[in-house]
Amino acid sequence: NQNQLDLQQNPDFWATQLGNYQGNRYSQLDQINRDNVQDLRAQWQFSTGVLRGHEGGPLYVGDGRLYIHTPFPNKVFALDLEDEGRIVWSYEPDQDSRVIPVYCCDTVNRGLAYADGKLFLNQGDNTVIALDAESGELLWEAENGDHTEGETMTMSPLVVHDKVIVGNSGGEFGVRGHLTAYNVETGEMEWRGYSQGSDDEVLLDPETTTMLGEPIGEADLGISTWPEGEWERGGGAPWGWVTYDPELDLIYYGTGNPGTWNPEQRTIDGEPADNKWAITVFARDPNTGETKWVYQKVPFDEWDYDGVNENQLIDVEFEGEQRKGLAIIDRTGFGFLMDRESGELLVAEKFAPETNWADSYDLETGRPNVSEEFSTFRQGVDVNTTNICPTAMGAKNMQPSAYSPETGLLYAGINRICMNYEPFETEYVAGQPYVGATLTMMPAPTQEGDMEGRMGSFIAWDPVAGETVWEIDERFAVWSGALATAGDLAFYGTLEGYMKAVDIESGEELWRFKTPSGIIGNINTFQHEGKQYIGVLSGVGGWAGIGLAAGLEDPEEGLGAVSAFSALKDYTELGGILTVFALPDA
Numbered sequence: 001n002q003n004q005l006d007l008q009q010n011p012d013f014w015a016t017q018l019g020n021y022q023g024n025r026y027s028q029l030d031q032i033n034r035d036n037v038q039d040l041r042a043q044w045q046f047s048t049g050v051l052r053g054h055e056g057g058p059l060y061v062g063d064g065r066l067y068i069h070t071p072f073p074n075k076v077f078a079l080d081l082e083d084e085g086r087i088v089w090s091y092e093p094d095q096d097s098r099v100i101p102v103y104c105c106d107t108v109n110r111g112l113a114y115a116d117g118k119l120f121l122n123q124g125d126n127t128v129i130a131l132d133a134e135s136g137e138l139l140w141e142a143e144n145g146d147h148t149e150g151e152t153m154t155m156s157p158l159v160v161h162d163k164v165i166v167g168n169s170g171g172e173f174g175v176r177g178h179l180t181a182y183n184v185e186t187g188e189m190e191w192r193g194y195s196q197g198s199d200d201e202v203l204l205d206p207e208t209t210t211m212l213g214e215p216i217g218e219a220d221l222g223i224s225t226w227p228e229g230e231w232e233r234g235g236g237a238p239w240g241w242v243t244y245d246p247e248l249d250l251i252y253y254g255t256g257n258p259g260t261w262n263p264e265q266r267t268i269d270g271e272p273a274d275n276k277w278a279i280t281v282f283a284r285d286p287n288t289g290e291t292k293w294v295y296q297k298v299p300f301d302e303w304d305y306d307g308v309n310e311n312q313l314i315d316v317e318f319e320g321e322q323r324k325g326l327a328i329i330d331r332t333g334f335g336f337l338m339d340r341e342s343g344e345l346l347v348a349e350k351f352a353p354e355t356n357w358a359d360s361y362d363l364e365t366g367r368p369n370v371s372e373e374f375s376t377f378r379q380g381v382d383v384n385t386t387n388i389c390p391t392a393m394g395a396k397n398m399q400p401s402a403y404s405p406e407t408g409l410l411y412a413g414i415n416r417i418c419m420n421y422e423p424f425e426t427e428y429v430a431g432q433p434y435v436g437a438t439l440t441m442m443p444a445p446t447q448e449g450d451m452e453g454r455m456g457s458f459i460a461w462d463p464v465a466g467e468t469v470w471e472i473d474e475r476f477a478v479w480s481g482a483l484a485t486a487g488d489l490a491f492y493g494t495l496e497g498y499m500k501a502v503d504i505e506s507g508e509e510l511w512r513f514k515t516p517s518g519i520i521g522n523i524n525t526f527q528h529e530g531k532q533y534i535g536v537l538s539g540v541g542g543w544a545g546i547g548l549a550a551g552l553e554d555p556e557e558g559l560g561a562v563s564a565f566s567a568l569k570d571y572t573e574l575g576g577i578l579t580v581f582a583l584p585d586a
């Protein structure tokens, strides 16, 4: 989309949730920098009036307003930046509250998209809407799914050309994942690519679509790699981020877990089956939806390692050659580097050293070398396999990483948690959870020098060397999106509610501020009339904060999250607040 591209090229703006199409969450602004960040002050705060987990962040497109959104009921606000957040307009969709129990992991929403004077929002009830950014007037609505069948929407749309690209949620309810494009002007559906089923419905051609550089060859793997009919409830929901390479004209995203968490129900003749195309990176043509290449990160998932984490598009030198890279700090605990043109796998190394479900990846076949001891399938149904690292939350969840082209490093909040996982036989009922495993979670083992019992860290990761350059331990999983800036700073938020600025090269903490609630939103920056601002939504929740958000106490509730995060209530409480920071003298 030309308007979106133009906005992205102006460093004053933050026009898309990940900062640019490449997903880098990097800003060239440097008014706030490592020499003055200690003077950074909150300028004003705004309560959204909504209590549950606030993900995503404010958009700024140069019209003097911030556009923000909330979790269910998905309110939208246009706030006047020059008038300390005065409400210019607000919009609240009319949604059926019966959608609330259909969300797996809190009633979150990862934010608005913008293009051509319109804002786009995915409502929890599967309605995609376009609003007039000037007035807040509703322009069109499109129905993307059905919550009575277990579908919801939480992801942030991406606008590419004249299309709004969206994905559904519901992997824990046995939905069939799909990515869909709607026309920006009319809301009409233009294409839909499913995550499983026939090649016609996945929009792939086994003769031309490649996997690790070779044509797939075999037809309809989206059906034949499942036991009879199971692909119809095969999950693979693309509930995370979509990125885009304007030169190659390809979009990239990943699909979630394959239906039920009981792996035994996804076997063929009692043996593991690939369950394609769950936990798969897709490269698609945004014009038609056709698949250029795929890479399945975890065939036959046994741990809920959803593959939806952001695919950061970065240009790198690899073994002396310039490559168009694609880097993932993945849920599996591995950092991947791929060639985004050919789909070749170049690097797969652990960023969370406790990761034990697999020793390594075979770069030729692209398959993980799974350890039998932590295979929940080999251990068996109704057997509690203990101390698997990472948990089903992944060593990193969807909270997006940042990339600095100056340091060549990725910056990400990660999880240091392990789990016990007991699969059980489950039956599919439309609109009901189709989970089939009981989980408990605990802090990952520490090594000398680590913070005792820490459950998270913030890391700088070298995607080419496959190495952690520095890390900062945190009490809880770091569930906020990171920001990197030309001011030599990296920013992140913590579940206690701290926003922190660290030196981008050394990781040394330079500044912190305690916001009123835990941060699971993303930190965004923008400049208006010569003043650089930083904006963040706090409001604890998401999967990590589900105990607080949904008032759960039983340790096995919240798909195991309540057991690990029970101490969170000693540090923070619910409530959505936008905080806007700047230097007092700027």
Ligand SMILES: O=C(O)c1cc(C(=O)O)c2c(n1)C(=O)C(=O)c1cc(C(=O)O)[nH]c1-2
Pocket: 055, 104, 105, 106, 108, 153, 154, 155, 168, 169, 170, 171, 172, 235, 237, 239, 256, 257, 306, 392, 393, 397, 398, 541, 542, 543, 544
């Ligand atoms: O499979 C799915 O459809 C699905 C959806 C979502 C979601 O939409 O929020 C999450 C997950 N899975 C999931 O596995 C997960 O870890 C998760 C964390 C969060 C969150 O917002 O904190 N959402 C989701």
